[in-house]
Amino acid sequence: xxxxxxxxxxxxxxxxxxxxxxxxxxxxxxxxxxxxxxxxxxxxxxxxxxxxxxxxxxxxxxxxxxxxxxxxxxxxxxxxxxxxxxxxxxxxxxxxxxxxxxxxxxxxxxxxxxx
Amino acid sequence: xxxxxxxxxxxxxxxxxxxxxxxxxxxxxxxxxxxxxxxxxxxxxxxxxxxxxxxxxxxxxxxxxxxxxxxxxxxxxxxxxxxxxxxxxxxxxxxxxxxxxxxxxxxxxxxxxx
Numbered sequence: 001x002x003x004x005x006x007x008x009x010x011x012x013x014x015x016x017x018x019x020x021x022x023x024x025x026x027x028x029x030x031x032x033x034x035x036x037x038x039x040x041x042x043x044x045x046x047x048x049x050x051x052x053x054x055x056x057x058x059x060x061x062x063x064x065x066x067x068x069x070x071x072x073x074x075x076x077x078x079x080x081x082x083x084x085x086x087x088x089x090x091x092x093x094x095x096x097x098x099x100x101x102x103x104x105x106x107x108x109x110x111x112x113x114x115x
Numbered sequence: 116x117x118x119x120x121x122x123x124x125x126x127x128x129x130x131x132x133x134x135x136x137x138x139x140x141x142x143x144x145x146x147x148x149x150x151x152x153x154x155x156x157x158x159x160x161x162x163x164x165x166x167x168x169x170x171x172x173x174x175x176x177x178x179x180x181x182x183x184x185x186x187x188x189x190x191x192x193x194x195x196x197x198x199x200x201x202x203x204x205x206x207x208x209x210x211x212x213x214x215x216x217x218x219x220x221x222x223x224x225x226x227x228x229x
Contacts, residue, residue, distance in 0.1 A: 004157075034217065043119070043206055043220040044158070090157050094218075101146060101210070102171065103218060105157030 002027040002093050006106035013081050014114050021076040021109050023091030032094035033074040034103065035065055039087045047089075050074060061085070086113045117141075119221035121207050127227045128197055135193045136224045140209030147190050148218060149182055150206040151175065158206055164190060197228045 003026045013019055025031055032051055036044040048059025055067040065076045074091060088110050092103040120139045128134050140147050145166050150158035161180070163171045166187040176182075179197075184190040194201055204225050208218035 036220070041225075043121075043222040044208075046217055046219065049217050092157070102148065102160040102163060103150075103158070104160070107155070107157050 002031070002095055002104045004091050004093050004104055004106035006089075006091055006109050008109045009107070010110045010112065012112040012114060015083050016080050019076075019078045019081045019085070019111070021089050021091075021111070023074045023076065023106060024072050025074060025091070025093045026072065027093050027095070032096065033065075033067060034092045034094060035059065035063070035074075035076045036090045036092060036105075037061075037087045038090065038108075044090065047076070081111075081113055083113045083115060086111055119207055119209055119219055121205075121221040121224050123224060124222060125225050125227075127229065130199060130228055131196055133193065133195045134197060134226065135191055136205055136207075136226075138190045138192070138207030138221060140189070140207070141211075141219060143211060144209035144219070145187065145212045146210045146218075147184055148208045148210075149190070149192050150208065152204040152206055152223070153202075161192075194226075197226075199228045202226055202228045 005024045034049045035047040038044045047063050048057050050057050050067045058064050063078050088108045090105050090108045092105045094103050122137045147164045149161040152158040161173050162182050164184040167184050179195045182192045204223045206223045208220045210218045
């Protein structure tokens with residue numbers, strides 16, 4: 001069965017500093033990988049996705065992520081964090097069997113941004 | 116495209132009561148999903164529809180839970196005889212026809228069972 005590990009429960013960075021959020025997955029086949037962001041009391045917004053091809057994917061709000069098959073990782077990065085980036089970030093792996101489709105999420109990383 | 120909408124946004128109910136939530140997906144999306152999210156956790160898959168057919172149900176979905184998507188458009192999730200352990204955020208998502216798995220989430224319905 002697939003699983004996702006986000007080893008950092010909580011990260012604090014200063015505004016303007018760079019950010020890297022870690023994500024490791026376990027899945028037997030080539031994964032579909034996603035990063036979502038959730039603000040308090042809100043649903044999830046898709047930041048970016050990886051299906052195939054270029055292992056460095058660009059997303060919205062200046063985020064990018066790199067798929068590394070050898071490390072089973074899909075870390076999220078941003079070169080300069082803004083105060084509005086404070087939120088909960090979830091990594092997910094998607095499985096699609098032709099008739100069933102679902103996402104398996106990690107437990108999330110809460111990002112705090114200090115001014 | 117107005118996004119995925121969910122109603123109500125908040126629901127407080129007493130233990131033992133029945134509750135029903137509604138989800139309206141993005142109009143051209145044929146796939147619809149329900150997830151449950153408890154405090155400090157990521158969303159957990161509950162069930163999935165392709166058009167009006169319910170194609171997969173998680174073991175998390177006990178007999179007290181039922182979901183429908185009668186005309187392949189909106190969906191309802193009903194919980195009968197609610198328990199305190201049902202308190203959670205219930206999220207609905209939809210995705211378009213075709214290969215990609217990206218899902219677009221609604222704002223969720225927060226259920227509190229007292």
